[in-house]
Amino acid sequence: MRTRLGPSPTGFIHLGNLFMALVNQRLAAQSGGVFYLRIEDTDQKREVEGAVSELIRGLAYFGIEFDEGVGLTECCGCGLSGSVVVEGCGGGFECGQNGNGLECGSNGGVVVERGAYGPYFQSARREIYHGFAQRLLDEGKAYHCFLTEDEIADIRKKQEAAKELPGIYGAYAKWRGADADLVAEKIQSGDPYVIRFNADHEGAACEGESIVVADGIRGELTMPRNNLDTVILKKDGLPTYHFAHVVDDHLMETTHVVRGEEWLSSLPIHISLFRALGFEPPVYCHTALLMKLDGGIKRKLSKRTDPESALSYYIADGYHPIAVREYLLTVINSNYEEWRLSNPDVDSNVFEVTTEKMGSAGMLFDLDKLQNISRDVLARIPAGELAGFVLDWAEREKPEAFATLLEGRDVLEAALDIGRAGEKPRKDLVYAAQMFDFVSYFFDAYFRMDDPLPEGMSESEAGALLTGYLESYDHADDRDRWFEKVRELAFAHGYAPKPKDYKNNPEMYKGHVGDVSTVIRRALAGRCVAPDIYEIQQILGEERVRGRLGVASLI
């Protein structure tokens, strides 16, 4: 299979982009095919500078790499902004001569193209589109249209009033078959125009005819034939999506177009264009959309109002790429989870994604599920690797903490590794920001006594317990000996050494050993909820343990 991703460089990378990229990537990789990146920059108004390299980097964070097409490479060192080099051009291009107007990455990346089907920027394929448009023009399948915005608005108003289908078609297509001399004259005098597809070039008799398309996900689809004179070349000479899609995916030999359901309704236009040009259409796979529950109703994840729809949200919080991929995989093919359960240690790329098993309903994005998957994924990653991951995150997102973490890297690693050995590892870790918070108290700079004492525990009582604990503290004790001492301390102060004792005879005790350990835990970690005290102490080291206990016992 040859698949592609065709994003427009608007500076916003949607979760949906990643979803689509992942499906396309897996499909190509599984079949030994090619997955390429084409930049659909035909809307100059929406274009954002630096969006292309940001897009590539954003996707790369989640492990999306392209075999062909637009990519990023190390800076050529020219230092000039606005320069592009084309890989494999043999030095024939000087920096800045390519003219695509892209940045020479401020952080060392240069946008390049590779592959035999270029250019992969639609804005650089103008002449190609013009050639095919001319062909349609010559064959009477397209025409110049000089309708102004006002005229179109009037037409629409009339159509609305008459409850007719809006758009340019039939009798409303007044430039269809216009006098050639008049057209030439208008062009000559510089009147702006667009090229429209003539939906009735095969004769208006086709009205009511329907088309049947075999969708890779949805099976056989029956839709009415296109009857709108859709614009294929805009006033500025650039193609619309519809035309660029048809021309490019034909020329670039895309075999499978995986795209969102929002394209379903323009499928008839695309089929008509393929037919008019005499091209074979690719296999279409229209995926369900990612939705969000909003006030009780489902709706498409929106980039304007839903922060979690942006890839940058997950990068900023430091979600692990593997976790996000696995979550997406469970959404892409629901049998993935089952597979993962029986293959806990196999690389997720071994799982075969199939379009037939993709849902077509539109699913809610489930952050809980992502987090749950993330816990499992992170539990399988060695602490050393996680420490590096957190450091990368901190360098990027929390620079003020980076030096501290880097300096205390061994502490960071040990802290992240708490309770993870053995058959039933703890699964406390979810994403980098959360991991940082989870271990922050190990670093003096972030140690805070945040939590209040447990209910009913007075400060003097806590102070007495801590003083007693400090007196008997021996850093060299093993875990059993250590806890034995905690029990003794508890008993000496009127607390049940075992929770069960307290449960059975609540009137005999002030509380149980858990209350005592909570006071200790709070003194050491600043919180009443944290992992095993013994391990925390071992990581903190004797000096800091005594220091924190001493400080807390005086309050």
Place this chain on the structure above:
RNA sequence: GGCCCUAUGGUCAAGCGGUUAAGACGCAGCCCUCUCACGGCUGAAUCCGGGGUUCGAUUCCCCGUAGGGUCACCA
């Protein structure tokens, strides 16, 4: 509004004419237990409605209904 897509618990969903209607997340309870997390067990919770077809429909067909998508010189 037209056209199109979709419809199983709160969520993701198995199912593909006869099932006690899987599983996962979440939720509740219990167990384990120094708190938490992990783990174990248990539980509550689903076939949108109405017609057909059929000996029998969650499953097939039709009609509603609901949700979504789309109706640009944006993709």
